[in-house]
Amino acid sequence: MLNHQDKRRTFQEAQQSVKQVQDAYDDIITDSPGYGHQLQHLKQEANEAFQQIQTALGSASEHQQLQLEQFQKDISSILSELNAEG
Structure with missing residues (x-):
């Protein structure tokens, strides 16, 4: 179990x-x-961010989980936009 500082x-x-x-x-x-x-x-950078988010989701508070899920959506949106341009 991670302590509060580790979660943060x-x-x-x-x-x-x-x-x-x-x-x-x-x-x-x-x-x-x-x-x-x-x-x-x-x-x-996107792959590394997704990995960091997955790690953080394992110990996140409910509020942090919502933020982390939004981070995932933001990254996915960036990648989708690039794929649409390319």
Whole structure:
């Protein structure tokens, strides 16, 4: 059983991972020569964020679970938008 600090830490790590996904998405320039690399970086960040979220869901409070589920939806939305563009 995780203590309160561990639960908070796992939630904050998931939150930080989602921010990294959003930052990677904001940095993508679709008509740049580095687009493929940027896209790969974004997908890697998204995979890591999904893993962090899954870890955090295992010990999250009800309120945190709702936030984590929203994080998953936000990441999925970003990936869907990219797939629609590509």
